[in-house]
Amino acid sequence: MTKAPRAEAPGVDTAQLMELFSVSLGVYYGDFTVAAASENLTASQGKALTVLRRGPAAMRTLADVMTCDASNMTGIIDRLEKRGLVRREASPSDRRVKNVILTPEGERVTDAIRSKMHTTQEGLDRLSAEDRSSLYALLERVFVARPDA
Numbered sequence: 001m002t003k004a005p006r007a008e009a010p011g012v013d014t015a016q017l018m019e020l021f022s023v024s025l026g027v028y029y030g031d032f033t034v035a036a037a038s039e040n041l042t043a044s045q046g047k048a049l050t051v052l053r054r055g056p057a058a059m060r061t062l063a064d065v066m067t068c069d070a071s072n073m074t075g076i077i078d079r080l081e082k083r084g085l086v087r088r089e090a091s092p093s094d095r096r097v098k099n100v101i102l103t104p105e106g107e108r109v110t111d112a113i114r115s116k117m118h119t120t121q122e123g124l125d126r127l128s129a130e131d132r133s134s135l136y137a138l139l140e141r142v143f144v145a146r147p148d149a
Contacts, residue, residue, distance in 0.1 A: 028120055035116035039109050044068070048076050049085060049110045052102040058091065059098055085109055 029043070036046030044066070051057065051065050063073040077100055080086045085106035091097035102110070115121075127135065 027123075028117075031117045031119045032113070035113045038116055039112055041109070041113075042076075044072075044076050045080055046110075046113055048073075048080060048100075049102065049106055049113070052086060052100060052106065053110050056099045056101045059100060062100060080106070 032046060033043040036043050039046070041049075047066060048062060051062060057065070059073055059077065060070060062077070063070045066073065068076075077086060077088070081088065083105075085103055086100050087103055088098045088100055091099050124132065
């Protein structure tokens with residue numbers, strides 16, 4: 001049995017895609033902010049935990065990824081550390097550099113935030129496994145892949 005060809009959106013230009021990304025990200029970040037607040041975190045604190053889920057990071061790297069000032073990052077990490085969600089330790093390669101590491105409690109809270117993002121989960125659950133794989137590959141090409149890599 002052959003599959004019917006998928007309908008393509010005719011004539012979608014970059015401006016239309018950017019508008020849809022804007023709407024999509026607005027829904028995602030609204031969902032994320034509510035979920036983070038349910039764990040008594042600001043959106044910035046929740047985002048820092050999400051970034052650290054990928055692995056330890058230097059304070060400067062966190063500030064760059066989160067596009068915020070280093071002094072802001074220090075305040076965010078101070079509050080997360082006080083709650084036992086992250087810890088700082090000296091970098092093995094440069095003792096002047098502090099790496100921030102997610103604690104097991106930080107991992108639990110990050111998982112709790114994701115599990116409470118119902119609008120996002122429901123939207124993604126409407127996709128077939130094939131569509132999720134395609135979306136993943138497309139987003140990776142658009143936002144992660146670098147031409148010089």
